[in-house]
Amino acid sequence: MSVHEQAAAAALTQIALAADGAVLGLALAYVAVRSILKFTAASSALRKIRHAPSLRVPDLRSVLSSSDDASHSSSGSDDGKLVIVRGVVQVKSAVDGNSENLRSNVLISNESGEKGVVLQRTQTCIYNEWRGFFGWTSDVRSLFSRSWKEQESTSFRAVPFVLVEGSMWPQSDFVVVNMDGSRHQLPLVTVYHHLQPIIASPYTFLQALFGHEYPVGLLDEEKILPLGKDITAVGLCSLKDGIAEIKSCKDLPYFLSDMTKDHMVADLAFKTKVLLWSSIALGAFSIGIISYSAIRNWNKFKEWRQQRRAQHEDLPSAEEADPQISAEEENGDVRDGELCVICLTRRRRSAFIPCGHLVCCQRCALSVEREVAPKCPVCRQSIRSSVRIYDS
Structure with a gap:
């Protein structure tokens, strides 16, 4: 650890232990509250996924028809039913019968040539953190500029795709995947990965001399969601014009995943246990530290008040003596x-x-x-x- 890092660590320690640890206690209390909120969200998602039916694509239409009839007759809502569907990725034009436009509706990787329905290309700039002769200035600058500097650029493309049952052909039953508004992580496969070094320039030498971070490499990656991949979709499914469509649910951490229902339930159960015990431990520590700090500061205040009172009493007694x-x-x-x-x-x-x-x-x-x-x-x-x- 360098001198500047030691000084920064000492300053953070002094701030955390200020007011006899009150700042540290409040920080732990904030983390405990965040853990409780995450535990509540994870518990709710676990209950929903555990009670959601796990269906095959051919069985989806009959279940949705009966559930839609019951919901329309009772409340008239068409939000859909939470289901878990396991299927194979296929482009939507293949099940529409439009075989002429099949090639134009498939995304092809520029580097590997593999076909998919989602193509994500990421370019990440790798920086060298050598401090140089005047590197002490980067300690203060890094607190603000590191988060502002855009170190990667991502391009995302997707075409309409569906989930079908196995490799049966022709496909009579399918479910359309609606990606609108979804921010969930996708089960993408890396098909291209290349690190290209950046040639140094005179400006790079000046950046290194004054402790600025300078680029040394460019990492280029391509990821796709390939055709024929077996995935699980978790979301709200409904019938639109007689066609089953599934979309993401914002309350759930999964939408398209490689995991099965049993794996999702086990993963969420483990997360809820970790969040529960961490919130209990952090809450207990924060209460103890805040209580200790409050008692210490109250005792200091009483001692100061007694000293002030004694000093005010000593002044007239000295004059009267x-x-x-x-x-x-x-x-x-x-x-x-x-x-x-x-x-x-x-x-x-x-x-x-x-x-x-x-x-x-x-x-x-x-x-x-x-x-x-x-x-x-x-x-x-x-x-x-x-x-x-x-x-x-």
């Missing part, structure tokens, strides 16, 4: 060299310990002692107390 001297300081003629450096009206009577400077009257010396960090007004050295000086 020697009223003659107080009257003499108020009414007597004092030369300029013997005046208090703070009030400039009373005689110097108190010396500070440990510096020993005799520069203040008794009242001003007591007021200096009551400060949070008392220091001598002459040498600015920290003082513990003051002592009254009497003339012989």
Whole structure:
């Protein structure tokens, strides 16, 4: 770990432990609340997937017809029914009987030549993080510019496709996959992967000299959803013009996946357990730290209030102990060299310990002692107390 990273870690530690750990306790409480919200969402998705029927493509139409009739007669809703369908990817024009446009409705990889219904190409720029001679400036800049810098560009293309039953032909039963509004991860297959180095330029040398990140390589990838791939679709399915169509459900973490229903249930069950116990542990830690911090700060406040009260009580008692001297300081003629450096009206009577400077009257010396960090007004050295000086 470099010096700058150690300094950043020390600063973050000081911030986290500020106010006797109150900041750390609040941060853990925030993470615990987020874990509880994720646990609630995962539990709801687990219940829905567990109770959703797992159907084959030929059985889908009969189930949807009966469910649609029941829903229309009761509430008139056409949102669809949550189902889990396992099928093979096929282009939609193949089941429409439009064999002439079959080739134009299939996406072909530019590099590998493989056919698919989804084509995703990603170009990622790889940067070197050498700090250079003036690399300390990148520590502050990286906190803000790293998230703004666009290090990859992605192009996404898709054609209408369906899920069919096995490799039977011709296909009489199919379900159309509606990708509109879906942000779920797709089970894509990588068909091309190439890392191309970037030739350095004079500008690259300047970037390296001043600690700027400079590009050293370009990673080019192509991923497709190939024809004939066996996948599982989880979503809301309904009949539109007599054709079954399935679309994604925003409340579920899956839409198109390689996993079966049993694998999805096992995966979600494990996630819910991890989120539950992590939220309990983080919540307990945050409550303990916040409680400890509250008790510590309350005790410090009470001690400070008691010290202030004792200091206010000490001032009149000192004046009452020697009223003659107080009257003499108020009414007597004092030369300029013997005046208090703070009030400039009373005689110097108190010396500070440990510096020993005799520069203040008794009242001003007591007021200096009551400060949070008392220091001598002459040498600015920290003082513990003051002592009254009497003339012989």
